[in-house]
Each structure stands twice: as structure tokens, then as C-alpha cells.
Amino acid sequence: MPYGMRIWGPDGTLQLDENSFTLRVVLSQVVTFTGTRQVQTFSVPGCGPDNASAVVIPIGNYGEYDRQFEVAMGAGVVEVANWMRNWGSGTYTASGSMRLLVMRFR
Template sequence: MALFGLRVFDESGTLSMDTNSFTYQVIWQGVIDFSGATPSYTFSIPGFNPANCVFMIIPTRAQDVQSAENDGLGNSKSYPYVTTSAGQVTVAAKNPSAGPSVTQTRIVAKGYAMRFNV
């Protein structure tokens, strides 16, 4: 019998994930562009549930990745602030509790909403 898929083992050699029992589906993807003055995005994503979904942000430009922890442009290269709820994801350019003098992110990134089943 031939097996196909992905199997992940932990450091003890125990099977920790098998694509025969774990699947995921990309239910939304799009560009998140904070290079202008956009303060936030709210995406309506049917089927998104924080209990079995995740939202990921991946920078698309090399200039948006911090070169070091003490990079002076750290806030402008930081990841946006994400809030999730059933059917919706909000992505803000900075933490809503940050003061007005805090620089917002200026990254351009790709966002993915994924649903997983175990």
C-alpha cells in the first residue's frame, strides 16, 4: 500500500501530525498594504472561526523585514495588529492602545486565512 502526504515527527520520533488526520484550507488571501495612510482593514471572511482558523501575515518586500532588534525603523516594519472574530478579521496599522506619537507599520504583506481540521 502506497502512502502519500506529509508526516511530522517530534524529537522523540512520535508521529505528531499526519495529513491523513490533519488538513487545512486557505479560505481567504489578499494583499494588505500599509505603505500609504490606510489606518486599518476589515475583511469579511465567510467560514472564519477563531476556534479552527488562523490568520497569517507574510511580508512581500525585503525592505519590510527588520534587520535587527534595535532597528530604528522597527515600528514602521512591525507586523500589523490583528483582531479576529467569527466571519471577520480586522488588521490595524498599530495597536489601538498605542499613543498618537507611535509610528504605524508601513509594510506591504500578503494575508492568509486558513481553516484547519484535526
């Protein structure tokens, strides 16, 4: 075992070792946009599309005309936009605040 952690249960059986799937939140950040189109970039060293995932969660009530922010995971960064960048027909721009969560998995 080059590195890692092992956890045994009360009966002595191995419950978790260095080969187990784990998930860890590496960034939790409130992202706020005004009405203009913007992209915000956050640094997440060691994270990328192959070992991490990012989501945004609305804060508070979600109104009828509210729009979801868009996230894109890159190598060491996550970008959050307040419009659908890959949808040419989309004219909606979101505003308000949402929580960004970046989770690294193994």
C-alpha cells in the same frame, strides 16, 4: 461516514480520512497601508477564532524601521491594523504591503 474524503496509500493502508487534521488557506490577500492609522476588514465566511488562524507576512525586504501589521480573527471576519491597538504606549504606525493568510483548520 456522513461526509469526507479517504485516501489510501500504495500498500492499501488508510492515510487520510474524515477525522484527520487538515489545514486549508481560505484567503490570501495583499494588504497595503499608507502612513495613517487604519483598520481593514476582510470577510471569511465560516471562519472564526475557534477554527481559523490569520497571519501577515512581509513582502520583500524588512527594513530596520518597518513595523508588523496586527491581525485579529473574529466571527466571519479578519481585521488587519497598521498599529498595535491594544498597546496604549505604542505610537508607531506601519506602512507598506504585507500578505494576509487566513487558514481554516479541522
